[in-house]
Amino acid sequence: MKRHILPLFVAIALLPSVALAQSATDTSEFSVIGTVPSICVGGSVSEAGGVFDLGVLVDTATGFMRNDLAAPAQILNGSFCSSRSTIAVAATPIVAQTFTAAAPAGFSRSVDYVATASGWTTNPAVFGTSAAANSAASQTRETAFSGPITVGIGSFATTGGSALRLVADTSYLGTVTVTLTPES
Numbered sequence: 795m796k797r798h799i800l801p802l803f804v805a806i807a808l809l810p811s812v813a814l815a816q817s818a819t820d821t822s823e824f825s826v827i828g829t830v831p832s833i834c835v836g837g838s839v840s841e842a843g844g845v846f847d848l849g850v851l852v853d854t855a856t857g858f859m860r861n862d863l864a865a866p867a868q869i870l871n872g873s874f875c876s877s878r879s880t881i882a883v884a885a886t887p888i889v890a891q892t893f894t895a896a897a898p899a900g901f902s903r904s905v906d907y908v909a910t911a912s913g914w915t916t917n918p919a920v921f922g923t924s925a926a927a928n929s930a931a932s933q934t935r936e937t938a939f940s941g942p943i944t945v946g947i948g949s950f951a952t953t954g955g956s957a958l959r960l961v962a963d964t965s966y967l968g969t970v971t972v973t974l975t976p977e978s
Contacts, residue, residue, distance in 0.1 A: 830876055832976035837873035837943065844868055846947050851888075851905060851966060857959040859905065859952045867946040870972065873914070874940035878977040881943070882932040883919040885909040887953055888968035893961045897954075901961045904953040909970045910946050914939065923968070924951065934977070945972055 846865040853860050890903040897903045912918035915933040922928060947970060952958045960966075 832875075832877035832978040834875040834879055834974035834976045835873060836972065836974050837870040840869045840871050846970070848888075848950075852960050858956070859950065859960060863950045865947055867944050870943040870945065872940075873943050873974065874938075875935070875974055875976050876938050878934070878936050879914075879939070880932055880934045880975045880977060881911055881914040881919050882973045882975070883909050883911040883921045883945070883970065884928075884931060884973075885921050885923050885947075885970045886968050887923045888966045890961055890963035891965040891967050893963045897958075897961050900958060902952045902954045902958040903961050903963070905960070905966065905968070906951050906953050907947050907968070908949040910944075910948075911972045912944050912946070913941060914943050914974075919972075922949070924953065943972060945970060 846868065848863050848865055851859055851863065885907065888905040888907065893903055906922070906924035908920060908922045910918045910920050915935050917930070917933055919931055919933045920928070921931040952960060
């Protein structure tokens with residue numbers, strides 16, 4: 795009979811602590827919430843301070859625009875968008891800044907070109923200053939992304955045709971603008 799009493803005594807002794815442990819425990823949950831807005835940052839220019847310096851635009855022997863104009867690409871480093879985004883490029887012709895009157899016959903006071911922004915989307919954003927419409931100037935990326943954007947210019951042409959010479963001016967100026975826009 796002693797054999798049966800000892801296990802029964804141990805079982806009865808443990809019951810209150812097991813029951814007490816179950817009734818003394820309580821659980822509460824707390825939600826942790828936050829948001830991340832749709833944002834885009836264009837980054838910083840790493841090449842030549844953001845200036846496309848073409849130098850002398852004309853062949854000094856003929857007065858016609860040089861056919862070998864080139865400028866190194868500009869790189870926007872540290873660019874990112876936290877959501878679907880659109881990259882757009884826009885540009886203005888390179889225009890004489892001091893000579894503001896109408897150009898005389900046989901001359902022009904501006905240069906057209908093509909600006910590109912690549913690396914953000916499969917197809918680069920492309921804007922031609924002489925184009926009537928620039929449907930490829932805006933490209934959409936479906937996912938969040940970070941990476942460099944390469945901005946380039948090329949395909950230079952005298953506004954009004956290649957038979958025109960450029961008027962003398964110490965300052966010809968155009969601009970290229972790259973815009974990243976988050977899409978929510």
